[in-house]
Structure formats: structure tokens, C-alpha cells
Amino acid sequence: MTEPIISLNRETEIALVGGGLVGSLLALSLARRGFDVDVYERRPDMRTSKISAGRSINLALSTRGIKALNTVGLEGKVLEIAIPMRGRMIHPVKGDLAFQQYGKDDTEYINSISRGDLNKLLLSEAESTKHANFHFQQKAIGIDLFRNALELENENKNEITTLAAQIIIGTDGSASAIRNDMKTLPGFSNSEEQLDYGYKELAIPAGKKNTWQIEKHALHIWPRGTFMLIALPNLDGSFTCTLFLPFEGEKSFEKLQTRESVVDFFKTEFPDAFALMPDIAEDFFENPTGSMVTVKCGPWNVEGRSLLLGDAAHAIVPFFGQGMNCGFEDITVLEQCIDNHTASGGSLYLERRQKRDHEGAPRRFKEGSSGWRWVFDDFYRARKVNSDAIADLAVENFTEMRDKVGNPRFLLEKAVEKKLQNEFPGEYVSRYGLVTFTNRPYSLAMEAGHITDEILSELCTGISTPEEIDLKLAKKLIQTKLSPLLATK
Amino acid sequence: MTEPIISLNRETEIALVGGGLVGSLLALSLARRGFDVDVYERRPDMRTSKISAGRSINLALSTRGIKALNTVGLEGKVLEIAIPMRGRMIHPVKGDLAFQQYGKDDTEYINSISRGDLNKLLLSEAESTKHANFHFQQKAIGIDLFRNALELENENKNEITTLAAQIIIGTDGSASAIRNDMKTLPGFSNSEEQLDYGYKELAIPAGKKNTWQIEKHALHIWPRGTFMLIALPNLDGSFTCTLFLPFEGEKSFEKLQTRESVVDFFKTEFPDAFALMPDIAEDFFENPTGSMVTVKCGPWNVEGRSLLLGDAAHAIVPFFGQGMNCGFEDITVLEQCIDNHTASGGSLYLERRQKRDHEGAPRRFKEGSSGWRWVFDDFYRARKVNSDAIADLAVENFTEMRDKVGNPRFLLEKAVEKKLQNEFPGEYVSRYGLVTFTNRPYSLAMEAGHITDEILSELCTGISTPEEIDLKLAKKLIQTKLSPLLATK
Numbered sequence: 009m010t011e012p013i014i015s016l017n018r019e020t021e022i023a024l025v026g027g028g029l030v031g032s033l034l035a036l037s038l039a040r041r042g043f044d045v046d047v048y049e050r051r052p053d054m055r056t057s058k059i060s061a062g063r064s065i066n067l068a069l070s071t072r073g074i075k076a077l078n079t080v081g082l083e084g085k086v087l088e089i090a091i092p093m094r095g096r097m098i099h100p101v102k103g104d105l106a107f108q109q110y111g112k113d114d115t116e117y118i119n120s121i122s123r124g125d126l127n128k129l130l131l132s133e134a135e136s137t138k139h140a141n142f143h144f145q146q147k148a149i150g151i152d153l154f155r156n157a158l159e160l161e162n163e164n165k166n167e168i169t170t171l172a173a174q175i176i177i178g179t180d181g182s183a184s185a186i187r188n189d190m191k192t193l194p195g196f197s198n199s200e201e202q203l204d205y206g207y208k209e210l211a212i213p214a215g216k217k218n219t220w221q222i223e224k225h226a227l228h229i230w231p232r233g234t235f236m237l238i239a240l241p242n243l244d245g246s247f248t249c250t251l252f253l254p255f256e257g258e259k260s261f262e263k264l265q266t267r268e269s270v271v272d273f274f275k276t277e278f279p280d281a282f283a284l285m286p287d288i289a290e291d292f293f294e295n296p297t298g299s300m301v302t303v304k305c306g307p308w309n310v311e312g313r314s315l316l317l318g319d320a321a322h323a324i325v326p327f328f329g330q331g332m333n334c335g336f337e338d339i340t341v342l343e344q345c346i347d348n349h350t351a352s353g354g355s356l357y358l359e360r361r362q363k364r365d366h367e368g369a370p371r372r373f374k375e376g377s378s379g380w381r382w383v384f385d386d387f388y389r390a391r392k393v394n395s396d397a398i399a400d401l402a403v404e405n406f407t408e409m410r411d412k413v414g415n416p417r418f419l420l421e422k423a424v425e426k427k428l429q430n431e432f433p434g435e436y437v438s439r440y441g442l443v444t445f446t447n448r449p450y451s452l453a454m455e456a457g458h459i460t461d462e463i464l465s466e467l468c469t470g471i472s473t474p475e476e477i478d479l480k481l482a483k484k485l486i487q488t489k490l491s492p493l494l495a496t497k
Numbered sequence: 498m499t500e501p502i503i504s505l506n507r508e509t510e511i512a513l514v515g516g517g518l519v520g521s522l523l524a525l526s527l528a529r530r531g532f533d534v535d536v537y538e539r540r541p542d543m544r545t546s547k548i549s550a551g552r553s554i555n556l557a558l559s560t561r562g563i564k565a566l567n568t569v570g571l572e573g574k575v576l577e578i579a580i581p582m583r584g585r586m587i588h589p590v591k592g593d594l595a596f597q598q599y600g601k602d603d604t605e606y607i608n609s610i611s612r613g614d615l616n617k618l619l620l621s622e623a624e625s626t627k628h629a630n631f632h633f634q635q636k637a638i639g640i641d642l643f644r645n646a647l648e649l650e651n652e653n654k655n656e657i658t659t660l661a662a663q664i665i666i667g668t669d670g671s672a673s674a675i676r677n678d679m680k681t682l683p684g685f686s687n688s689e690e691q692l693d694y695g696y697k698e699l700a701i702p703a704g705k706k707n708t709w710q711i712e713k714h715a716l717h718i719w720p721r722g723t724f725m726l727i728a729l730p731n732l733d734g735s736f737t738c739t740l741f742l743p744f745e746g747e748k749s750f751e752k753l754q755t756r757e758s759v760v761d762f763f764k765t766e767f768p769d770a771f772a773l774m775p776d777i778a779e780d781f782f783e784n785p786t787g788s789m790v791t792v793k794c795g796p797w798n799v800e801g802r803s804l805l806l807g808d809a810a811h812a813i814v815p816f817f818g819q820g821m822n823c824g825f826e827d828i829t830v831l832e833q834c835i836d837n838h839t840a841s842g843g844s845l846y847l848e849r850r851q852k853r854d855h856e857g858a859p860r861r862f863k864e865g866s867s868g869w870r871w872v873f874d875d876f877y878r879a880r881k882v883n884s885d886a887i888a889d890l891a892v893e894n895f896t897e898m899r900d901k902v903g904n905p906r907f908l909l910e911k912a913v914e915k916k917l918q919n920e921f922p923g924e925y926v927s928r929y930g931l932v933t934f935t936n937r938p939y940s941l942a943m944e945a946g947h948i949t950d951e952i953l954s955e956l957c958t959g960i961s962t963p964e965e966i967d968l969k970l971a972k973k974l975i976q977t978k979l980s981p982l983l984a985t986k
Binding site: 194197199206255 | 683693
């Protein structure tokens with residue numbers, strides 16, 4: 009292979025690798041604090057070029073994401089382009105639709121938003137600060153962790169450049185090039201679990217005069233046990249649908265190789281959706297089949313020089329609707345860590361690291377006293393247990409969505425849970441509620457969820473309607489089991 | 498980056514990637530069965546070029562490795578170039594050496610052998626079958642898992658070629674390029690844990706007239722709590738030493754940056770070894786610092802087309818002396834799986850797969866009925882639980898070697914264990930013995946080890962010499978706790 013020409017062409021303060029949702033919001037946050045940020049993004053500028061679509065699951069923005077947007081003053085602008093979804097609308101193969109409210113009442117809902125629209129807004133807001141520069145079609149190939157130098161490929165020009173930066177932050181997603189180089193460091197732990205399910209983006213077009221052909225304010229689910237279809241509303245009246253299906257097996261992507269088999273499959277499994285999807289076969293074969301991975305790794309930083317954040321540090325599967333919300337919450341937590349290490353919440357003392365070239369095996373060095381080291385260490389310590397928790401919750405929630413939501417016992421427990429939320433407001437909080445409608449730590453939500461599972465299991469034994477539950481017992485269980493946990497953390 | 502020229506230049510039956518110890522022995526085994534094997538090795542031919550040394554931990558060949566060598570008739574030839582090590586020789590900072598026998602008696606020992614010598618022997622034996630062709634300086638860059646095509650870089654010529662093979666087996670070690678491409682497959686799970694310790698090869702030269710300056714038939718250990726030095730004998734009278742030391746911290750590689758600090762460190766910590774190491778400072782700075790990783794992944798095969806084996810599938814740290822033995826046992830198990838799927842133990846029916854090019858996300862296909870699919874599936878099922886077990890045992894044994902071997906309670910338990918082996922031969926078997934001197938599954942050794950830990954702990958409570966143990970209680974504990982496990986599997 010011919011060796012590319014390498015030139016060390018500039019030095020930058022903070023380099024972000026990846027200008028997706030998390031990268032753009034982080035650039036905005038740092039720029040607002042007066043840091044100079046350069047963002048290197050593999051794709052062309054999505055505001056001026058058409059990005060190949062067809063790989064997107066619509067996003068469900070909720071409390072944690074909104075909080076981070078609020079910090080940079082964007083909550084209002086973003087919610088303007090979002091559609092509230094107040095619950096799940098369950099579509100059985102035959103029979104009536106069933107609605108399961110997400111929150112304890114109408115004030116709690118999640119928000120359907122287009123990934124592209126949100127990303128464009130964040131890019132423009134970041135750029136408008138004048139402290140964030142975006143460089144498009146710059147693909148990160150790797151990072152020299154000791155020189156803190158980033159190797160970038162301009163995919164248009166077939167040109168490779170290397171640039172040094174004081175700080176390099178990888179917001180380059182689940183297949184992060186930065187993580188790939190960190191993997192060889194002493195003490196680094198990396199695990200990647202590919203799900204054996206794929207996903208496919210499909211669409212339900214708008215009805216006449218841009219109306220929604222099915223309930224607008226819901227996340228629609230067609231649960232089928234081993235697979236499912238979901239649909240989230242768009243502003244123009246259409247719905248973005250996603251089919252989650254095993255790659256292999258009796259009902260799987262490998263079995264859907266012809267137009268006929270696709271049409272048969274949808275007609276049989278999702279008859280009401282099929283009736284609304286005129287382009288199903290075209291969409292199915294035009295759009296790629298996506299894969300899903302859970303990444304757990306650590307530590308996320310090399311001294312105060314480089315850091316992983318968002319999916320690059322902790323990719324999760326999409327079934328709790330928390331991927332973006334978790335990545336945005338990373339930014340909230342990182343900002344708290346910065347504030348904790350700066351008297352005024354202002355700019356941090358940055359010490360220029362002497363560049364060094366080390367021979368032999370990769371090592372991490374503790375030299376230098378850059379304040380960023382403490383910020384990044386704190387961030388990792390605060391965040392790791394929570395990103396691990398949401399990763400596990402997201403995998404668990406897949407079973408719930410595709411299988412349990414149609415199960416009578418599950419429906420009874422959900423109804424009892426709703427009753428408990430009404431009877432004991434503030435005292436009984438569901439796992440879903442803690443994850444979605446609060447900023448409490450994900451790890452707390454996971455622990456609380458184990459307790460509420462026990463409580464629901466005990467209360468639902470021997471009854472068949474929510475009205476039959478023993479409220480005295482419920483109160484005792486909540487106060488002895490759940491309240492101490494919620495109070496202590 | 499300029500695009501390399503790709504040419505699909507040949508088709509091969511079985512391609513092995515990596516001609517190290519495991520790759521060479523596997524090539525020999527398959528060639529003996531009449532398969533045509535091509536082996537692609539990154540390094541030059543070590544029989545004619547000097548390979549850069551200084552990264553090797555000497556090998557401790559034991560029962561599992563010997564069994565695999567015996568199958569190809571090489572046990573005798575290999576043991577001729579090995580040196581029996583009957584136990585650990587413990588070197589304290591001050592005071593007398595202590596010898597801990599490995600086996601129940603003199604018939605049980607492990608064998609020190611040079612990696613290079615063994616590798617050369619296996620290469621030549623494989624070549625002499627005329628069914629195994631070795632191609633050197635061919636670095637695997639990656640594998641197209643759907644075309645079953647291997648991308649190779651000739652590092653001398655800066656030339657890239659792609660070749661298709663019916664079967665591709667990755668024996669390319671812990672940083673396997675084949676595993677790296679399998680990682681993106683649906684359902685693939687990959688975890689890599691870097692140890693925060695490095696290692697450095699050092700040497701004790703031969704004494705006068707090629708004599709051994711310390712006990713020849715022992716594995717020498719200088720245990721120092723958080724770090725250790727070991728030494729294994731070579732045929733020429735020298736010892737290959739390895740220092741295991743944290744990368745960072747109070748006593749660590751990062752603290753040893755000058756000749757003076759290295760000399761001071763060895764003089765203080767390993768005075769008797771230091772006296773025998775005249776070139777310590779030169780060796781220390783000339784030899785690279787190696788890193789160690791535990792890899793667990795799965796599944797190891799893509800249908801009947803590609804397979805990971807040895808370190809590529811399950812790299813382990815070196816502290817149980819089982820890396821090579823485990824890799825060699827893989828070959829024994831693979832051969833059993835082949836035999837189970839062939840009536841005569843002869844050659845397997847190979848169905849030429851139609852090459853296909855698939856768009857979209859990576860998928861695995863079940864088409865075709867190649868018998869190799871069943872062989873590889875069986876192999877993975879049989880082996881995975883055992884490679885996971887030895888991976889964990891190897892990490893645990895590090896604590897034992899560097900820390901516990903100097904601890905009085907540990908020494909008492911070891912003495913009691915020896916007594917139990919003598920009193921109850923065949924009934925009491927130690928974890929170390931099961932791993933090192935039997936072919937019982939590693940997972941069984943791990944389970945049995947938990948039981949023997951309990952037994953030793955109970956028997957050693959309140960006593961101070963091995964003679965004081967309650968033999969009746971010992972017999973009861975062994976027969977009720979250990980024997981059922983050893984009998985059932």
C-alpha cells in the first residue's frame with residue numbers, strides 16, 4: 009500500500025471528532041463557555057447536501073435531553089419541531105388498538121423529532137457562536153494518543169492530514185475510531201455486543217392535506233413476539249416506521265429476499281399498517297438493513313488529553329428511546345464536572361502539553377497537571393455506572409416492547425402501576441418514569457425498577473383487575489422497599 | 498489515501514492466517530489429513546531471517562500441548578528440546594529459597610521450551626507434508642466474510658492482493674484481523690480487557706561451560722506483591738527472564754526511565770537475580786515493553802466458511818502457562834469434531850460455496866450444507882466454556898504468583914494440598930494439577946478449584962502445620978464435595 013502524505017498542519021485547542029447530535033451539542037456547549045472548538049465530521053454538510061437517508065430511527069426526546077438543550081437555551085426551538093407522544097398505541101394482528109399512557113398524566117410525554125432536523129439546528133446554533141468551526145468530509149482514521157494527534161482523511165480529495173490538538177474528544181459514535189485506538193492502552197476494557205436483530209426504516213405517508221393517518225400523539229407498536237414494527241409521527245403528517253427483525257431464523261431478514269415475500273409478510277403480520285404503506289416493497293429493498301450494538305468500555309479518557317463521549321463511549325440499543333438523551337446528559341454531567349473544577353464556572357486553566365514520542369508499548373502518562381485530567385476522571389466516574397445501567401435497561405426493554413406489551417399479565421401490572429402512581433403520587437415512581445421523565449441517575453432507575461417489579465408481582469398475584477389490589481399492602485411495600493432507595497440517592 | 502490495486506488472484510482450499518505456534522501445528526494436522534492448506538504469515542520465515550526478538554515469554558509446555566503434539570507424532574522431537582521444570586523456586590528479597598513442587602510427584606512437571614525453536618520445528622514438519630504451503634511477509638488486512646476473500650498486504654512490495662478461499666481460519670493471535678472483521682456481524686460478542694501490567698524480556702546468561710547458574714529444573718519466581726520477575730531455563734545454560742510490572746504507579750515502568758533507576762530497582766528488589774544479570778540496563782531499554790490482553794468473543798465461526806482458533810478466539814494472560822497449551826488443545830478438539838462428522842475419520846465432504854456479493858448490513862447466511870458448518874459449530878460449543886474458564890483462571894493465577902506464593906497461610910494450604918494428594922491419590926486433585934497435568938475440561942478444573950479452596954480453607958483453620966489436619970474430615974469433604982464433580986463430567 010502506498011504511504012499517504014502526512015503533514016502536521018495545524019494545532020487546535022479542542023478537536024471534536026464527529027458532528028452528529030452529541031458532537032454538535034457539545035461543540036455548542038463548549039463554544040458558549042468560550043472554548044475554541046473544531047469539529048471534524050465524516051459526512052458532507054447536511055444543511056447543503058442531501059445525506060443518504062433510510063437508516064434513521066426517529067428520535068424520542070425526553071427529560072434528560074431537554075435539560076441539556078435548556079442549558080444552551082434551545083429547549084423552545086427544538087420542541088417547536090417535535091410532536092408529543094403521550095403513550096404507546098398497541099396494534100394487534102386482529103382486534104382493537106390499545107393505548108398505554110407513558111406518564112402518570114398528560115404532563116408527561118416524549119417527543120418525536122427528526123434526527124436530521126435536530127442535527128441541522130444544532131450545527132447552525134454552534135456555528136453562530138463563532139467559536140465552533142465545522143470541517144466536513146473529514147473522516148477520522150485514528151489518533152496518536154501520545155502526540156495527541158488526529159489522522160484525518162478528506163474523502164473527496166483522497167488526502168490525509170494529521171493535526172495536533174490539546175484535547176481530542178471522540179463523539180464519533182458506536183464504531184468510534186478514537187475508541188479503536190484507545191483499545192490497546194493498558195487497563196482499557198472494551199466490549200461490543202452485536203444484537204442478532206436488524207432494523208429497516210419504512211414509511212407511512214401523510215394522508216390528505218398532510219393529516220396523520222393513525223393517532224398523531226402516540227408511538228405506535230405492532231408487537232409480534234420475536235419481532236415488531238414501530239411508527240413515530242413526523243410534522244408533515246407522515247410516520248417514520250422501523251421494522252425490528254432477527255437477521256436469521258423462521259421470520260427474519262434472510263427470509264425476506266423477494267418483493268412477494270415482503271408483501272406477504274406485512275400483509276399477514278401487520279395488516280393495518282400494510283394498508284397504509286403503498287411503497288413497502290420499494291422502501292424495503294432500497295433502505296439498508298441496520299445493525300445494533302451495545303458498547304461498554306473504559307476508562308473513557310487518556311489523562312486530560314482525550315475523551316470519549318456519547319455512543320463512542322457507551323452505544324446502546326434503541327429500545328428505551330434513550331440513546332440521544334443519554335448522550336445529551338453526558339454533556340450536562342461534563343459541564344457539572346467543569347464547573348466543579350473552576351472557581352467561577354469560567355474557563356479552565358489549560359496547560360500546553362509537551363509533545364512526546366514514545367517507543368515501545370503504549371502507555372498512559374500522568375505527567376502534567378492539566379485541570380482537564382480531573383474533569384475527565386470525574387466525568388468517567390460519575391457516568392460509567394449510569395451508562396452501563398441504561399445499556400442493560402435498553403436491551404431488557406426490547407423484550408418488553410416486542411413481546412410483553414401484548415401479554416395480559418403485563419397489561420394488568422401496567423394498569424396496577426398506573427393506579428399506584430395516582431394513589432401515591434411522588435412516592436410510587438415507575439422504572440420507565442424514572443428513566444424518561446426525571447434526571448435521577450439511570451443506575452437508580454434500574455435498582456428502583458427491580459423493586460417495583462417485586463411490588464407489582466406481589467400485588468397482582470391472585471387478582472384480575474387493578475381495582476382488586478390491596479392498597480394497604482401497596483402502601484406498606486412502597487414505604488418499606490421503594491421510598492428508602494429514592495430518598496438516599 | 499490512494500486506493501490499492503486489488504486482484505483476485507487465486508483460490509485456495511483452506512487458508513490459515515498466521516503461522517505462529519498454533520497456525521503451524523494446525524497446518525500440520527490438517528495437511529496430515531490430506532487437506533491442502535495455505536498459511537499466510539506476516540513475518541519473514543524465521544528459519545532463514547532473524548526475527549526481532551525480545552518480546553517472548555518462554556513457554557511451559559504441559560499435558561494438553563503434549564497431547565496435541567503426540568497426535569502428529571512430534572511429542573518426542575519436541576520434548577528433546579525442552580527442559581523439565583518440577584516446581585516453582587521462590588526467591589525472597591532476603592532469606593532462603595523455597596521450592597514448591599508443581600505435581601503430586603516427580604512424574605508431573607512442565608517443560609520449558611523456546612518459542613522460536615518450537616515454531617521452526619512445526620513449520621518444517623508442516624512443510625514436509627507437501628500439503629501445507631507457507632507464504633511469508635503476507636499481512637492479513639481483513640476478510641470479506643461474504644465472499645470469503647482475504648485481503649493480504651505484502652509488506653516488502655507494498656502490494657495488496659485478495660484471494661478467495663473455501664475456508665479461512667484465523668490463527669493470527671490476540672489482535673486478529675479476522676476477528677476484527679467478524680466483530681461487526683449480527684450477534685457477535687467481543688470483549689478485550691487490557692491488563693494494566695506490562696512485561697519485559699530480560700536474561701540471565703549461562704555460567705561457565707554452559708552451566709545453569711540457578712536451579713535448572715524449576716520455574717523461578719521473585720514474587721513482590723504488586724510485581725514479579727520469573728525465569729525459565731534454556732538449553733544453552735541461560736535463563737529467559739520476564740519482569741511483570743504495572744505500567745503506572747509507585748513501582749512501575751513509568752518510573753524506570755533511566756539506567757540508574759533500573760539498576761537501583763533490580764538491586765533492591767531482586768538482589769540475587771541482579772547479581773546474575775550483567776546486561777540488565779541494556780536489555781531493559783533495548784527490549785520493548787509488551788502488553789497483555791484477555792479476549793473473549795463468539796461465535797468463532799461464520800457458517801462453515803471461516804473460523805477463529807487459538808489466541809485469535811480467546812487470548813489469555815500468561816500466568817497459568819496455558820496460552821499455547823490451550824491453543825494446541827483447540828486443535829485436538831477440532832480434530833475430534835471433524836472425526837465426529839466423518840464416517841471414517843477421513844476427509845470431509847467439501848461443498849464449493851457459490852460466491853455472493855451482498856449489499857446492505859452484514860448478515861450471516863445458512864445456505865449450503867457444507868459439513869464444516871457442523872464441525873465449526875460443535876467446536877465452538879465444546880470449547881467456548883473452557884476457553885472462558887482458562888481466561889479467568891489465568892488472571893486469578895497472577896495474584897497467586899506475584900503475591901500469595903510468599904504468604905504463610907498460602908504455603909500452609911499448599912502443603913496441606915500436597916498431603917491430601919498423597920493420602921488420597923486420584924481422589925484429591927488440585928486445580929493446578931487438573932489444568933496442567935490432565936486433559937479434563939478447563940471449566941471442570943475451575944469448578945473443582947472452588948471446591949478444593951473450600952476444603953483447604955476448612956482444613957487449615959486453627960492449625961499451623963500440615964500434620965495437624967483432620968484426615969477423617971478431609972476424607973469426608975473430598976468424598977462429598979469433590980468426588981461427585983470429578984465423576985460426573
